[in-house]
């Protein structure tokens with residue numbers, strides 16, 4: 057009997073993703089760096105926080121809606137940009153459709169496998185993500201293209217330092233997919249017929265190119281070609297961030313903040329919002345979990361700009377905890393990638409439903425009528441839980 061494609065938790069979606077995906081693709085999504093401390097702490101820290109539920113006085117109706125950078129969202133969860141190469145033939149378009157169906161904002165990576173035009177058509181509430189890479193002219197051209205496609209905000213991700221190497225080993229990723237790589241990867245791919253069949257049915261090969269980084273009239277660079285361009289670009293200064301923000305001219309989210317002083321500097325640079333983020337534990341390993349860093353950052357700048365968080369969110373209860381500690385909304389990465397791998401667009405919708413349902417239960421059990429009422433008193437916070445970095449030592 058065919059297994060019910062619906063899954064009840066993100067953990068189950070991950071188990072299915074592991075089964076369905078070739079190990080190299082699965083490994084690229086697990087990612088993480090070095091010892092894997094940060095990736096583990098991102099999820100583990102959420103489990104350390106307890107809830108403080110109320111027993112009477114619950115509200116029959118709860119309002120989960122919010123706005124992020126001026127854009128409405130049915131509940132405070134956004135799709136975080138990821139270079140979703142080779143997970144599913146519909147890739148980011150399937151994710152964007154799922155997000156649109158559930159009323160949430162789509163974050164699209166410039167390293168994505170599908171174009172910003174296709175994605176913004178599938179979900180008009182798309183935010184476009186860029187790294188600091190290439191010449192200023194090429195950055196302007198990429199911003200103009202995203203704006204013309206209808207992107208409603210720019211996400212600038214700046215927390216990347218090209219660290220590589222993992223104690224559990226990195227997956228091999230081909231430069232491009234052709235007959236030679238097909239033969240080379242056959243032992244990894246053939247035991248995963250479901251994944252192979254999905255690509256066969258769609259008549260698309262996982263081509264590992266980056267269509268959003270194509271120069272006008274040129275070819276789409278390969279993933280590694282684009283990565284090389286990025287590595288060779290001199291890192292940005294705060295003046296560069298301000299330049300990028302002005303050049304974009306609309307809502308601007310700086311993603312990757314861990315320190316209080318950086319958050320304050322981002323306010324000075326005129327950003328609309330920040331995401332407290334460590335790139336899902338893929339940047340400098342041993343950076344503390346984002347949920348530990350959130351309270352001090354929200355306290356420092358939460359009145360000036362929108363403070364979001366990403367890293368480790370796997371349950372609706374995690375969303376509630378982040379909101380209780382000062383986030384306006386959270387972004388999810390691996391959670392929807394597992395859903396996409398497990399069951400395509402429906403799998404991403406399934407993940408969003410799990411998060412929405414879990415958040416609603418938390419708001420109910422904590423005795424609130426709206427997500428806006430979540431606050432630190434809703435939580436049992438262990439002593440020494442939080443971390444504050446980037447403030448002068450007393």
Ligand SMILES: Cc1cc2nc3c(=O)[nH]c(=O)nc-3n(C[C@H](O)[C@H](O)[C@H](O)COP(=O)(O)O)c2cc1C
Nearest residue numbers: 085136137138139165213335336367368388389390
């Ligand atoms: C496979 C993978 C690819 C990613 N690619 C990008 C990217 O292209 N741009 C970006 O801003 N962040 C990228 N990220 C980081 C995510 O946007 C997000 O910060 C992170 O996944 C959040 O942690 P979580 O996976 O625990 O939810 C990537 C993360 C993963 C796991």
